[in-house]
Each structure stands twice: as structure tokens, then as C-alpha cells.
Amino acid sequence: MLDGVTVGFDEGSMTAIMGPSGSGKTTLLYCLSGMLRPTAGRVLYGEIDIAAQPQRKLDELRRTAFGFIFQAYNLIDALTAVQNVRLPSMFGARVVSQTDAIEALAQVGLAGFADRYPAELSGGQCQRVAIARALAVRRSVLFADEPTGALDSTARREVLQHLTALPGLGTSVVMVTHDPIVAATASRVLFLYDGRIVDSLQGGDARQIARRLADLEAA
Ligand SMILES: Nc1ncnc2c1ncn2[C@@H]1O[C@H](COP(=O)(O)OP(=O)(O)OP(=O)(O)O)[C@@H](O)[C@H]1O
Numbered sequence: 119m120l121d122g123v124t125v126g127f128d129e130g131s132m133t134a135i136m137g138p139s140g141s142g143k144t145t146l147l148y149c150l151s152g153m154l155r156p157t158a159g160r161v162l163y164g165e166i167d168i169a170a171q172p173q174r175k176l177d178e179l180r181r182t183a184f185g186f187i188f189q190a191y192n193l194i195d196a197l198t199a200v201q202n203v204r205l206p207s208m209f210g211a212r213v214v215s216q217t218d219a220i221e222a223l224a225q226v227g228l229a230g231f232a233d234r235y236p237a238e239l240s241g242g243q244c245q246r247v248a249i250a251r252a253l254a255v256r257r258s259v260l261f262a263d264e265p266t267g268a269l270d271s272t273a274r275r276e277v278l279q280h281l282t283a284l285p286g287l288g289t290s291v292v293m294v295t296h297d298p299i300v301a302a303t304a305s306r307v308l309f310l311y312d313g314r315i316v317d318s319l320q321g322g323d324a325r326q327i328a329r330r331l332a333d334l335e336a337a
């Protein structure tokens with residue numbers, strides 16, 4: 119449950135959300151992205167109150183403006199990498215040509231992988247396909263819940279490198295992570311505890327972030 123959360127996210131920013139298990143990180147991400155309606159309060163995307171939109175309008179926003187990456191299972195197994203990148207355009211989002219999709223894959227270091235199926239890609243490569251999809255359809259916000267949670271350190275570094283490039287390309291990032299090294303790539307870290315934002319840190323390094331988190335867990 120969230121309780122009295124008031125927070126803004128600047129265009130072109132990258133924010134990490136941290137906190138103990140059950141503190142409300144996923145719930146916050148779901149409320150921000152219109153996947154879950156808060157029982158009270160407003161969620162503003164520009165002038166639009168997401169919490170008050172009819173379902174049809176919410177579906178449209180999620181198709182056109184928002185991208186999502188989860189810990190795993192972001193891709194459809196029966197589609198190739200390039201088909202997965204083009205997938206949103208089949209649901210009425212911006213049309214993505216085959217060429218643009220291949221270009222987006224190249225941007226995340228996956229030139230030559232267009233025709234591979236998810237089962238033929240590593241976990242990190244699958245996450246990069248999901249990032250390429252957000253790039254190709256020019257999402258304004260990418261919401262990520264533990265995007266590197268299932269990756270080894272090399273894959274984590276590669277995925278992070280491409281995630282941190284997104285704000286410069288016009289896609290803001292809001293990501294939940296348990297990993298201080300991942301959080302340190304964000305411009306701001308929000309700390310949640312029992313559904314409240316209890317702390318935030320700008321430009322902290324992984325060590326400072328880990329210390330804040332440990333303080334929270336100990337409290
Ligand atoms: N749909 C729901 N209805 C009611 N309570 C829920 C619902 N989803 C989650 N909760 C509760 O809200 C609290 C926050 O859950 P949430 O999944 O947001 O935590 P989290 O910070 O993402 O945890 P984790 O790190 O384990 O993923 C928990 O106590 C959870 O049991």
C-alpha cells in the first residue's frame with residue numbers, strides 16, 4: 119500500500135526506486151504507469167490525470183507513451199527479436215518499419231540478432247531487445263521493475279549502459295532496483311519504506327546508496 123506519496127519526475131530524467139521488500143516499489147510503478155488505479159490521489163502525466171482516465175484511454179497511453187521492462191518475460195517467445203521490437207506498432211502504436219527496428223537493435227548492440235528467437239538469446243540480450251522496443255517506438259517513459267535482477271554482472275553492465283542512454287534519447291526512465299550499482303546510474307534515488315517516500319538522494323555513488331538502504335532496513 120502507498121501512503122501520502124508526492125513526487126515528480128522530470129522529462130529526460132532517470133530515477134531509481136529502492137526500499138525493502140513489500141515497501142511498495144512495484145505498486146508505485148504500477149500506479150505511475152496506469153496499470154493499477156490508486157484508491158485516492160492523482161497521477162499526472164503532463165496535464166492528464168492517469169488515475170481518472172477511462173480504461174480505453176489508459177490502454178492507449180500504455181500502448182503509445184509508456185514502455186515496460188520487468189525482470190524477465192518481456193518478449194514473446196514465438197516472435198523473433200525484430201518482430202518483438204515491432205510488436206507495439208501492431209497494436210496501434212507508432213508504426214515501426216523493419217529497417218527502424220533493426221536500427222534500434224543495432225543501437226543496443228544487437229546488430230545481426232534480428233532473426234533470433236528469445237530462446238536463442240541470453241537474458242541480457244532479451245532485456246536489450248526490450249530496450250530497443252522502447253527506443254524504436256519512442257516511448258516518453260520507460261518503467262522498469264528489476265530490469266537487471268536476473269542478469270550476471272557483465273550482462274547487467276551492458277543493459278545498464280543502454281538504459282542510461284535512454285534519457286538522452288528522449289525517454290525518461292523510472293526503475294525499481296535492489297542493486298545499489300544499478301541505482302547509482304540514476305540521477306536520483308527514491309527510498310520507499312512502508313509505502314512512503316522516506317528519503318531521496320541525488321547523484322549518490324553505489325556505496326552511499328547501499329548505506330542509506332542498510333540504514334532503512336535496520337530502522
Ligand atoms: N493488488 C494488491 N492488493 C493489495 N495489496 C497489495 C497488492 N499488491 C501488493 N500489495 C501489498 O502492498 C505492499 C507492497 O507491495 P509491492 O509489491 O509494491 O512491494 P515491493 O516493494 O515491490 O516488494 P518486492 O521488493 O518484494 O518486489 C505489500 O505489502 C503487498 O503485499
Ligand SMILES: [Mg+2]
Binds near residue numbers: 143144145
Ligand atoms: Mg516489487
